[in-house]
Amino acid sequence: MSDARFAAAAIKQKSSQGYGPKYIEMYLNSKNVSSSEYDFESHNINWQKYVNTKFQKLRSTEIDFKEREKISRFLSNRGFNYEIIKSAFTNLSNDTSE
Structure with missing residues (x-):
């Protein structure tokens, strides 16, 4: 091959x-x-979509600092860059404020 x-x-x-x-x-x-x-x-892989989906599975209704760090570490260890992770946190903040 x-x-x-x-x-x-x-x-x-x-x-x-x-x-x-x-x-x-x-x-x-x-x-x-x-x-x-x-x-x-x-x-044509949508990395952002995967991270957002993973967030929905991992998070509870409220995310404290410790849980936020845990999720960030998990996604970082999976090979996602900081910008994608930060964007997912921003999307999460927008969803909870609505």
Whole structure:
């Protein structure tokens, strides 16, 4: 199997398992696949949608600082960048204020 095909299959599999782009990139690098062999944009993955869905599962009605840190750490360990996580918190704040 070529590196490009392996990368495409790995991106599809890992993203469906809930992993973010940074995690997938580290996984592919550990398998010695160069970054020129794969492209996340060609897979049309909506990372923000996944993070928002995960927030709905993890959160209670009120999020205190400790729970907010726990959720942020979980998503960060899954390979999501800070901007996506911050945006999800902003969306959550907007939903609870309405």
